[in-house]
Amino acid sequence: MEFSSDVNLQTLNTFGLACRARWFAAPTTLEQLQDLLKSAIFKQAARFLILGGGSNVLFLKDFDGCVITPHLYGLRLLESPGDEWLVEVGAGENWHSMVCTLMEQNLPGLENLALIPGTVGAAPVQNIGAYGLEIQERFAWLDALEIQTGKMCRFDLEACEFGYRSSVFKGVAAGRFIIMSVTLALPKTWKAVSHYADVDNALRQQGLSASPQNIFEIVVAARRSKLPDPRLMGNAGSFFKNPVMTQLQADALKTDYPSLPSYQQADGTVKLPAAWLIEQCGFKGVRRGAAGVHDRQALVLVNYGGATGEQLLSLAKEIQTEVHSRFGLMLEPELLIV
Ligand SMILES: Cc1cc2nc3c(=O)[nH]c(=O)nc-3n(C[C@H](O)[C@H](O)[C@H](O)COP(=O)(O)OP(=O)(O)OC[C@H]3O[C@@H](n4cnc5c(N)ncnc54)[C@H](O)[C@@H]3O)c2cc1C
Structure with a gap:
């Protein structure tokens, strides 16, 4: 098993960013993977990256190192x-x-x-x-x-x-x-996880029992209606994590922003929807060239075609700055920036 050189990663990241890997390999067995790790190319490479489906990475430029995608099935x-x-x-x-x-x-x-x-x-x-x-x-x-x-x-x-x-x-x-x-x-004894509002409401409204298949179908339908399909519009799902804080901090924010939604966590902390914060700052549907914020989900940054990683990152930084100056919260990226 050997590395291939100068490989196009555009179809291997869901943002659809046009970038290349200096070296690339997709081993199918443990032995092939071990061979690659022992190879001179891997040992001399400045850096390496393990890449799965590329749905949680943002490439800023060509990757000058080894990219390994484990094709291990079963x-x-x-x-x-x-x-x-x-x-x-x-x-x-x-x-x-x-x-x-x-x-x-x-x-x-x-x-x-x-x-x-x-x-x-x-x-x-x-x-x-x-x-x-x-x-x-x-x-x-x-x-x-x-x-x-x-x-x-x-x-x-x-x-x-x-x-x-x-x-x-x-x-x-x-x-x-x-x-x-x-x-x-x-x-072995299946129990529905249906406390999430979208699931609970859909079950009630459609008069459905909380069966695995019904929950599966509700989740699939909800995701299809809210999230852009990366095959049609490049994206990596949520760009930022939802901020998590103490009840005291959330209460303080709610004094200034009474309509701020918040979700109590099992450990006593409170989660705030980053999408709401971004929307309040007026970013929903905003475009900066080919980079943009999705018009149905403000947490998702999209590549309308031909955007670069730098353009997407620059928009992400603009959002961070605005959310910070308005709410005093620094949004943390969820994905890996390469
Ligand atoms: C439309 C859309 C919706 C999404 N919705 C959700 C969601 O609801 N919830 C959620 O949690 N995420 C969501 N994501 C993010 C993403 O799907 C997940 O993070 C997913 O697990 C990433 O898988 P991947 O194979 O594409 O990983 P990659 O993007 O290829 O890699 C992600 C990270 O994992 C590392 N990695 C990958 N494979 C391996 C391995 N075999 N060994 C060690 N490290 C590895 C990489 O180095 C990188 O750090 C969404 C993404 C998109 C595009």
Whole structure:
């Protein structure tokens, strides 16, 4: 297995940014991956990047290093003596296709996370979440290759240090491991996660029972109506994280902005919708050349065609500055800026 040189990444990032990788490889086995890591090209490269589906990255320019996309596939039901079905999934599998396959095999539990773009291997990196559920709630362990030693390591729930759109792989372990497979834990006794307003309201309004299939369909329909399809309009989903703060801080803001929505978290903190803050600053639907803010979801920056990473970043900075000066909050990007 060898690296290919000067590879176009435009179809490998959902912003559709025209950038190139100095070196690129898509290994399909552990052995191929180990060969690549031992190669002179990898050892001499100034930098490297593990790329999944490219749906949570913003490339600012050509990548002068090695890009590795693990094409590791497979889905296996493991012996599951406890209360959960354990399913081991290869890092290269498409997340949404996997959710559909599991649903078809009568293994529900991930329906709230349907239609999230990207690969299974990337899902734990930012602890993907949507519609009231995060992957950490369906997680058993993951197996990862340590880049420096070439050794396989197992990370359980605790070792992953999951948080809101974060994990150890965005912290101290960033850039040190290649996630090879993720083992999910799906409850044998399924219970609906339907407390999220969009799901709850749709079930009531349509008079539907809270079944896995109904929740799946509600989530898919809601996402299709709100989010731009990256195949039609380049984007990476939410550009910023929602700010999380103490109740006291949220109350202080609410004094000045009584209509500010807020969501109480289980740990007592409060989450504010970044989309609302951005909208209040007048950015919804704004365009700066080919870069813009989506007209239905202010948290999503879009490439109308031909935008550069720098243009998108410049718009993101403009938003950060405005939100900060108005609300005193610094929005933090959710995605990886390369
Ligand atoms: C339209 C749209 C909607 C979205 N909605 C949501 C949402 O609802 N909730 C949510 O949480 N996210 C959402 N996202 C963001 C994105 O889908 C997720 O973060 C997804 O998990 C990224 O997967 P990926 O394979 O594309 O990762 P990439 O973008 O390729 O990589 C993301 C990060 O993971 C690292 N990485 C990737 N694969 C591996 C691996 N095998 N080993 C180690 N590190 C790896 C990369 O180095 C990078 O740091 C959305 C994105 C889009 C475009």
